[in-house]
Amino acid sequence: KQEVTQIPAALSVPEGENLVLNCSFTDSAIYNLQWFRQDPGKGLTSLLLIQSSQREQTSGRLNASLDKSSGRSTLYIAASQPGDSATYLCAVDNYGQNFVFGPGTRLSVLP
């Protein structure tokens, strides 16, 4: 059974810092991995999708990497801003069907 963990559970940083959020999964036989952002009481916003054949994806200040063999992904946020404050969820595509979500990292960027 696929299990996804995320470290840290919560993070509070001053504005401008570069951040690394970590995601680990137990079964490396995945099709893709997706990072989402969730604001309080809201739905999910897709940030980056990394397919199993890829090693990283970039969008603006965000960069996500994937190491299938070790079961790890990282989300790098450059020059953090208060507007980045949210919960970041890592989700593993479980054999092309449903997603298995991690518990999330609650990020607070202080002005």
Next chain:
Amino acid sequence: GAVVSQHPSWVICKSGTSVKIECRSLDFQATTMFWYRQFPKQSLMLMATSNEGSKATYEQGVEKDKFLINHASLTLSTLTVTSAHPEDSSFYICSARVRGTGRNTEAFFGQGTRLTVV
């Protein structure tokens, strides 16, 4: 990206009543839609997989008679919480994949529905 519309965004209902939540893929066809539930400060947990034209597949521990799922067309899936109780209060969110584009495709999520049973 593709758009998944979920309605209503929030609902308050009395204990014992039923609530229907709709999930629509607006600009693509979705053979399969997924329904998730998120309790406060917890992550999303898959409840069931909805397949167009067939019965839904429920995850272990999810009562199929309580959470009725209908996938009547390639663009619409509904989740009905029957005889709702306060413990059913949660955030429900649907997801869909573009039909026929293989497994390595991005999943799109609805905005979610906040259900409060009083």
